[in-house]
Amino acid sequence: MKIAIVCYPTFGGSGVVATELGIALSKRGHEIHFVTYKQPVRLEYLSHQIKYHEVIVPEYPLFHYQPYELALSSKLVTVVKQHQIDLLHVHYAIPHAYAGFMAQQMLQDEGINLPMITTLHGTDITLVGSHSFYKPAVNFSINQSNLVTSVSQSLKENTLDIFDINKDINVIPNFIDFEKVKFDVGNCQRHLMANDDEKIITHVSNLRPVKRISDVIKVFAKIRQQLKAKLIIVGDGPERENASVLAHKLNVRQDIIFLGKSNEVEKILCFSDLFLLPSKKESFGLAALEAMAYSVPVISTNTGGIPEVNKHGVSGFLSDLGDVEDMAKNALHILSNEARLENFKVNAKKTALQFDVKAIVPKYEALYEEMIQ
Ligand code: GMT
Numbered sequence: 001m002k003i004a005i006v007c008y009p010t011f012g013g014s015g016v017v018a019t020e021l022g023i024a025l026s027k028r029g030h031e032i033h034f035v036t037y038k039q040p041v042r043l044e045y046l047s048h049q050i051k052y053h054e055v056i057v058p059e060y061p062l063f064h065y066q067p068y069e070l071a072l073s074s075k076l077v078t079v080v081k082q083h084q085i086d087l088l089h090v091h092y093a094i095p096h097a098y099a100g101f102m103a104q105q106m107l108q109d110e111g112i113n114l115p116m117i118t119t120l121h122g123t124d125i126t127l128v129g130s131h132s133f134y135k136p137a138v139n140f141s142i143n144q145s146n147l148v149t150s151v152s153q154s155l156k157e158n159t160l161d162i163f164d165i166n167k168d169i170n171v172i173p174n175f176i177d178f179e180k181v182k183f184d185v186g187n188c189q190r191h192l193m194a195n196d197d198e199k200i201i202t203h204v205s206n207l208r209p210v211k212r213i214s215d216v217i218k219v220f221a222k223i224r225q226q227l228k229a230k231l232i233i234v235g236d237g238p239e240r241e242n243a244s245v246l247a248h249k250l251n252v253r254q255d256i257i258f259l260g261k262s263n264e265v266e267k268i269l270c271f272s273d274l275f276l277l278p279s280k281k282e283s284f285g286l287a288a289l290e291a292m293a294y295s296v297p298v299i300s301t302n303t304g305g306i307p308e309v310n311k312h313g314v315s316g317f318l319s320d321l322g323d324v325e326d327m328a329k330n331a332l333h334i335l336s337n338e339a340r341l342e343n344f345k346v347n348a349k350k351t352a353l354q355f356d357v358k359a360i361v362p363k364y365e366a367l368y369e370e371m372i373q
Contacts, residue, residue, distance in 0.1 A: 001087065002083055003089055004035055004085045004089070005035070006034075006076070006089070006090040006100065007019065007036055007040065007091040008092060009036045009039060009040040009043075013174070013286040014091045014119075014122075015041065015042075017174050017175075018034075018089075019041075019043050020042060020175070020357070022050060023042075024175075024177060024361045025365075028361065029049075030049070031083075032049060033052075034050070034051070035072070035076055035079055036054075037056075038054070042263060051083075053079050055075045069099040072095070072099040073099040073100070074103075080103065080107060080112065080114055081107075081110075086115075086368075087114065087371055088100050088104075088114055088117070089116075089364075089368075090117070091119045091121060092119075092120075092124045093120055093124040093125070093129055093138050093142055094129055096118070097116070097118040097138070097141035101116070101141050101144045101145075117147040117149065117367060117368070118142060118148050119150070119151065119172075120142070120148065120169070121155075122281070123210070124138070125159050125162060125163075125283070126155075126158055126281050126304075127210065127281065129163075130162045139163045139165070142165055143166050143167060146371050148168070149171070150170075151171075151173060151283055151284040152284045152304070152305025153305070153308060154283065154304045154305040155283040155284070155304070156171050172360060173360060174284050174286050174355065175355045175356065175360035175361070176289060178293065181294060188267065188270035198229055198230050199229040199273045200230050200271055201331070202268055202269065202274070202276070202296065203231070204235055204275075205235045205237070205277075205287060206236070206237040207235050207238065207243070208237050210279060210281055211237075211278075212279060212280055213233075213239040213240075214246055215324050216231070216233070217231075219276055219278065219299070219328045221250040221252045222324065222328030223328055223335065227332070229255065230256070230257060231255060231256045231257070232259060232268055233257070233258050234260075234261075234262050235261060235262075236260050244258070266290075269290065272296045273297075273335060273341060274296065274299060274316075275288060275299070275316075276300075277310075278300065278301050278324070278327060279300070279301055279306070280303060282301070284304075284305045284306075284309060285300065285310065289309050289355055292309075292310070292349065293349065293355075294349075295349040297347075298316035299327050300318055301320065302321075309351075311347075314351060315344070315348040315350075315351040316330075316334070
């Protein structure tokens, strides 16, 4: 099949999933066309099976807001016609499903049928899409999609609660390509980050308020009272400064390393002992799944779709939102006994293996087949 994928090309989970999906589909013989404003960060190579089409929005002083949806839908029309695209897969409803619908309409005018599948990722529903500024347009474009998927059962339920949806939502969880999960001893340089007698705790996110970075720091400070440890924070965002201030206040700043944005998270995960994800909302928690794939147990909240990924008492522990006491207690339970830590590491990986790309991608392919028939 020839598939056009629209996504955010940034470090966010939806862009990562869309990119990994495109790569996996290309390896299964499909021709993939990414249509977005920048080459996706995880898209390291282009080939005859993977192409990237840049959406350019020229600055024009009359416009206070440059019309990205307009440029995207026009670009889609061009790409679909030029490459005889069979179907369109948009990731993240805003504004992609909306632009996709417009492209469908324009193509229909020329007698071209372009089926569209929309994958809902989380904040497009729970944070941004539900705002009254966007809600009617998001509701409309979800209903106009030929097929809709969500990355967890929890997100499906949220969508049905918040919007007036008149179609079935297929749940297809996010995934990991285990062929890429390799421990390269040369790259796994634990000694650069911590001493042998220190545990390494990791958090990866875009440091937005929804991620509750202050809880990450508070949990770490409690752990640090009981054992030697370093906290590595990967990613950047608006809460970074507050996190640093709180770390000073709790007297743990010297044990925290802020690494900033990175697309080599595996180099950190390979030597991490524990992963913290105390999010307020999380439709899935791809960062937790990636950690588990590298045998890192997860201490998380029990919000949204996280319980569908992190299994309480198996791959880590789940706590109520904001219960930093419980999170620290669970973290210390895992970290304070080497045999127990090893057991959680093994089980984290086993749990993650249920989300192997090989099991998940055929589910998308089945929907594509259904759509183009
Ligand atoms: O988590 C983020 O802030 C990024 C966001 C995105 O849209 O890129 O992530 C959402 O989609 C991911 C991939 O499906 C999920 O793993 C995240 O849980 C989800 N984030 C939230 O629901 C807050």
